[in-house]
Amino acid sequence: xxxxxxxxILSRGLDExxxxxxxxxxxxxxxxxxxxxxxxxxxxxASPRPYLGTSFSDRRVRLLRFDAPTGFAAACNRAVQKCxxxxxxxxxxxxxxxxxTLGQMLQHxxxxxxxxxxxxxxxxxxxxxxxxxxxxxxxxGPYHLHRGQYLExxxxxxxxxxxxxxxxxxxxxxxxxxxxxxxSYAFGLExxxxxxRVRQCGQRVICVDAGRPMHFESFTPGRVEMDVxxxxxxxxxxxxxxxIDG
Amino acid sequence: xxxxxxxxxAQTNGNTGGHLMLxxxxxxxxxxGGIKVAYQFVDALNALGVPAVIASPGASAATWFxxxxxxxxxEEVRKTFRPEDIAVFSLPHDYPSLRTLPGQLVFHxxxxxxxxxxxxxxxxxxxLTCWRQAAEYVKARGVHDPxxxxxxxxxxxxxxGEPKFEYAVACMPRRGAELGEAVRRAYPxxxxxxxxxxxxxxxxxxxxxSSIFLATATHEWFGLPALEAMSAGCVVVSTPVLGxxxxxxxxxxxxxxxxxxxxxxxxxxxxxxxxxxxxxMRQAAIATARRYTTECMMQRLSEGLDGPLSSWRRRA
Numbered sequence: 061x062x063x064x065x066x067x068x069i070l071s072r073g074l075d076e077x078x079x080x081x082x083x084x085x086x087x088x089x090x091x092x093x094x095x096x097x098x099x100x101x102x103x104x105x106a107s108p109r110p111y112l113g114t115s116f117s118d119r120r121v122r123l124l125r126f127d128a129p130t131g132f133a134a135a136c137n138r139a140v141q142k143c144x145x146x147x148x149x150x151x152x153x154x155x156x157x158x159x160x161t162l163g164q165m166l167q168h169x170x171x172x173x174x175x176x177x178x179x180x181x182x183x184x185x186x187x188x189x190x191x192x193x194x195x196x197x198x199x200x201g202p203y204h205l206h207r208g209q210y211l212e213x214x215x216x217x218x219x220x221x222x223x224x225x226x227x228x229x230x231x232x233x234x235x236x237x238x239x240x241x242x243x244s245y246a247f248g249l250e251x252x253x254x255x256x257r258v259r260q261c262g263q264r265v266i267c268v269d270a271g272r273p274m275h276f277e278s279f280t281p282g283r284v285e286m287d288v289x290x291x292x293x294x295x296x297x298x299x300x301x302x303x304i305d306g
Numbered sequence: 307x308x309x310x311x312x313x314x315x316a317q318t319n320g321n322t323g324g325h326l327m328l329x330x331x332x333x334x335x336x337x338x339g340g341i342k343v344a345y346q347f348v349d350a351l352n353a354l355g356v357p358a359v360i361a362s363p364g365a366s367a368a369t370w371f372x373x374x375x376x377x378x379x380x381e382e383v384r385k386t387f388r389p390e391d392i393a394v395f396s397l398p399h400d401y402p403s404l405r406t407l408p409g410q411l412v413f414h415x416x417x418x419x420x421x422x423x424x425x426x427x428x429x430x431x432x433x434l435t436c437w438r439q440a441a442e443y444v445k446a447r448g449v450h451d452p453x454x455x456x457x458x459x460x461x462x463x464x465x466x467g468e469p470k471f472e473y474a475v476a477c478m479p480r481r482g483a484e485l486g487e488a489v490r491r492a493y494p495x496x497x498x499x500x501x502x503x504x505x506x507x508x509x510x511x512x513x514x515x516s517s518i519f520l521a522t523a524t525h526e527w528f529g530l531p532a533l534e535a536m537s538a539g540c541v542v543v544s545t546p547v548l549g550x551x552x553x554x555x556x557x558x559x560x561x562x563x564x565x566x567x568x569x570x571x572x573x574x575x576x577x578x579x580x581x582x583x584x585x586x587m588r589q590a591a592i593a594t595a596r597r598y599t600t601e602c603m604m605q606r607l608s609e610g611l612d613g614p615l616s617s618w619r620r621r622a
Contacts, residue, residue, distance in 0.1 A: 172325075172620050173355045173357065173620050197369055197505070219352065219353065219374065220374070221374055221376070256376070259359070259376035260359060260376045260377075260378050261327075261357075262325060262327045262328075262357025262358065262359060262376075263357070264352065300335075300366055300367060300369070301365045301366065301367050301377055302367055302377070303345065303367045303368070303369065303372075303373040303374060303375050303376075303377065304367075304369045304371075304372055304373070305372050305373065305374050
């Protein structure tokens with residue numbers, strides 16, 4: 061029996077970017093067509109010009125519309141309730157997967173001890189956007205390791221305390237068991253919070269070398285400002301409760 | 307129908323979905339070797355596929371050394387502990403409360419005080435040891451033979467050719483301060499750097515540039531700081547210790563001197579004519595420390611997981 065995989069893609073505007081994101085997701089899924097059944101839920105997060113059901117020619121895409129801007133956590137949690145796939149892929153609309161990405165992520169992500177699987181992501185100029193999140197002392201907190209550097213993976217996978225939610229595979233059972241993303245976060249760091257809670261359950265969080273998926277990062281207007289309150293909340297909740305590895 | 311997702315608001319101690327979980331109970335986050343050894347042990351288990359976390363009061367994480375280990379609240383763990391779970395501890399005073407938990411109890415022996423004898427006499431407790439002297443102690447007094455899982459030095463201490471200041475002496479006078487003071491008085495021209503209370507990375511930087519390390523704690527069980535200093539290329543001058551004698555070889559990779567001879571031993575080492583011997587001991591010390599890498603410990607632990615600890619492995 062095929063494993064069902066559902067991509068949850070939160071999006072506001074950026075229609076063309078979303079179209080390419082979906083195209084790349086399904087192309088990557090097609091490499092595993094014998095093994096997985098892929099679908100996508102596009103969460104229209106109050107786009108000024110709403111997406112229409114007819115916007116997506118692919119019948120595997122479903123649309124979930126929020127008329128008011130909704131936090132990443134709440135929107136993703138609602139989307140997960142609408143699907144029944146065993147594996148969930150949280151994917152930003154500005155991430156373009158490589159053909160080999162899903163194969164690599166699911167190969168490792170289905171291991172019993174793995175709770176969350178992230179991927180190396182690259183800026184369009186080839187610099188590293190994400191290869192795992194590490195934690196610094198005091199006010200440094202979580203940050204993307206080697207962000208902005210030109211670097212090639214040396215190992216197929218590495219364990220981290222957290223990975224970015226921009227491209228993250230997690231089993232549906234685990235996601236529900238630990239209560240999904242924490243909706244107290246405005247926008248940002250709910251993914252890191254989620255990973256830390258996953259690890260408290262004894263599950264590993266890994267980041268894999270999965271081709272060269274691209275991440276443009278923070279294209280959505282107003283996105284960056286929301287990081288400030290999220291970071292404050294994260295530090296209130298987690299300061300002194302994570303180990304230092306960066 | 308999809309399960310209800312409510313949006314989490316708290317941490318998720320012990321929600322393991324039916325898998326066994328290993329909890330390593332620690333008393334807090336303070337700077338002493340036993341805490342670091344606990345985190346290293348959990349890191350190694352995680353890397354080998356065993357679900358393990360640190361259980362600490364208030365879920366406080368030690369932040370003075372590098373680790374990936376997840377930390378949960380020990381009080382919450384005690385409330386939700388299940389028969390399939392494993393409780394590991396290293397401090398004897400945790401034994402009375404942990405023995406009432408329903409799961410497997412494991413004593414990670416990091417010291418050989420008579421206080422541990424009741425633990426060793428309990429047939430329900432599995433005992434792991436970190437070094438040879440502890441294993442011998444457990445064999446002599448315990449009801450079960452221990453499993454030696456080893457101990458390791460963080461890779462940040464590994465000497466990578468940093469310039470050594472021949473006049474720099476590092477010391478940790480938390481115990482045996484009077485010996486350190488005597489050395490200071492006798493050789494005031496040396497530069498002494500106290501590493502007490504520093505984060506691991508800072509300690510490693512100091513040690514890599516220091517020539518000599520004074521290990522003054524006369525009743526030390528193992529002396530992890532001395533071994534870390536050897537890894538960083540220091541010549542260690544140590545008082546005789548219990549477990550540490552498995553790596554300390556007087557005149558070969560260090561100097562071992564009784565407290566009354568300690569100052570003289572340092573003085574002899576500082577002589578111009580001792581330069582070659584200092585160099586040779588430094589090289590031997592680095593070679594000795596390589597027996598205690600994380601990889602070596604993980605290899606030993608992996609063998610344990612293929613044998614007596616096989617029940618710790620996660621089942622798919």
